[in-house]
Amino acid sequence: MSAPRNTFLPRFAIAALVGAALVALADANLNPYLLSIIQFIGLNIILAVSLNVTNGFIGLFSLGHPAFMTVGGYVAAILVIPPERKAALLPDLPAFLAAQEWSFLPALIAGGSVAALVALIVGFPVLRLRGHYLAVATLGLIFIVQSFAVNLRGVTRGALGLSGLPELTNLWWVYLFCLVTIYVCWQLKHSSLGRTMLAIRENELAASCLGVKVARMRILSFVLGAFLAGIAGGLWVHLVTLISPSSFSFILAFEIVVMVVLGGTGSITGAVLVAVVLSVLTQLLRPVEEAANLFGASQMIVAFVVLVVLITRPKGLFGTAEPDLVGWLLRPFRKSKAA
C-alpha cells in the first residue's frame, strides 16, 4: 500500500494523458453507437468506483446508487431544459424553476449536490443500520425516490418522464468525471481520513475507541458516493436524452454492486477493471443472446461468476489492494530502455 502512495500522481497523469489521447482518437473515428457504448462504460466506472467508497472503504452495504442517480438526473435535466420547452413540457413547474436555463456543467454539479443533500438527510436514520438491514433500507430508498418521481407530476411529468432532452453528454464529459471520481477516491483511500474509513470497516469499536467519529465518517462516505452517483445520473440522462421514474432501477443497483464485489471491496483498480470488463461482455453477448433467443443469458453468466468469485475469493479479485497496472503496462518499455 505504501508504494503507490508516492508514485500515484505521475502515474495518474500519464494514465490521464494516454486516456485523453485515446478519447480524442475514439471521438474522431468511431461511429455514434460505439461512442455511446464507451460512454456507458465510463459511467459504469464512475458508479462502481463511487459505490466502492461506501461498500468497499467503510464497509456499508448500500444499494442506493440508482436513487441518487434519479435525483441527480432529474435535477440536471430540469435545470438544462430551455424555458420555452419547459412551458410546453412542464406547464405546472414552479416559476423559479421554469425560468432557469443552466449550462451543462453547473447543472450536473447541482444534480450531484441535491443527491448529496438527499443522502445527508436520509443518512442520519438509515446509517444506524448495519449489513442486510442497511441494504434493504437503501433498496427502499430507490422505490421511495421512484414514487416521488411518479407523483410529483408538476416537476417530473410523472410516469411519462422527460423526453427529448438535449444530447449534451459526450465522451469528454464522461472521461472528465471518470478522472475526477478516480482521483478523489484514490486520494481519500490513501490518506489519513481514508485509513479511518478502512479502520471502521475492519473493527468499528476499536476505531471509535481511537477517537474516530464513526457516524460522521459514515455520513461522509455516503454523501460523497451520492454526489458522484448524482453526477453520473445527470450524464446518463443527457446521453440517452430521456429520464423517467424507472430509468434507474434496483437491477442497476445489482449490476453496480456486482462490479464492486467482483473487483474487491475497497479496490479502486478492481472496480474500474470489472466495470470495463462487465460492460464490454454485456455488449458482446447481446447479439449472441438475440441470435440464440436466450435473453438474460449474460445476467446468468454474471451471477454465476459472482458465485464462483465469492466462494473462491470472498474479498473479490483484489481485496483492498491496488495492483500497479500502469507500472505493469510500462514494464516492457523500461526493459527495452535498459537493453
Add this chain to the structure above:
Amino acid sequence: MGGTAILTVSDLSKRFGGVRALDGVSFEIREGELAGLIGPNGSGKTTAFNLITGVFKPTAGTITFRGTRVDGNPPDRNAALGMSRTFQNIRLFRDLPVIDNVMVGLHMRHGTGFWPTVLRLPVARRSEAEIRRRALEKLEMLGLAARAEQIVGSLPYGDQRKVEFARALATEPSLLLLDEPTAGMNPQETADLGRTIQRLHRELKITTLLVEHDMKMVMGICERLIVVNQGRMLASGAPAEIKADPSVIEAYLGRRRKDGHAAA
C-alpha cells in the same frame, strides 16, 4: 505517588437485563500511577472498562475524568479527552499493515479533513508525514519498526498485542487502560509483556490501569490494586496488603466451611 485523582468512579452500576454486572463500585486512579484492577472471572472488570471508556452507558453512578463528568460519553469523545484502551480479545484492523493500524490512532490529533485531503493541500501532506513519523516512533518504542509494513493479521499473537499497545499510545493518552494484555500468553511472554508495560509506564509517565488475571504479574508490577468480586468492590491497596486480605483470599480460593469441607 500520592498524586491527585485523574479518574474517579463512584457508585458505578451496570445491569444487563436481570444480571447485575457491576453493583455500586467506587474507586480512584491517581495521576501517574500504575494500578491494577483484579478479580475472579465474571467479576465485572471488563464491564468497568467498557463503562469508563464509553462502550456501554452505566445504569447508575458517575465517572469523572480529569475534572469532567464522562459517564454516558461515546468512546470517541473519551478518546479525545485522553483515554485510550486495548481489548481483551485483540481488536486490530486485521487487513491493514502494522503501521496503518497505529496511524489510525494518530488521526484524531494530527489528521486533516476532507477538503485538504482531496485537494492535496500542503497541510494534508505535512499531517500525513507527521502521522507516519509519530507512528514509527511508537512502533520503535515497542520494537516493531521492522514489521511496520506487514499485514497485522499475519503477525504472531504476542506481537499483535504489542501493536495494540502502540496503537493505544498513538492517541497520546493521559490514561491508558489495558484489558487483560496477557490473555492467552505463556508465562515467558507474560513476564516479558509485564516488563514492557512497566517500562512504558516509567518512560512515558502515562497513568495506567491494568485489568489482569495473572496474579503474579500484577503483584509484580502494579503499585496499587483494586479488587472487585461479583460486581462489587472488595478491597484496594498495595499488592502486599491485598495478598494478605482475608476477603480477597476467600474470593479467589473459596471459603472453608465450619465442618471442614472445602467449598468451590
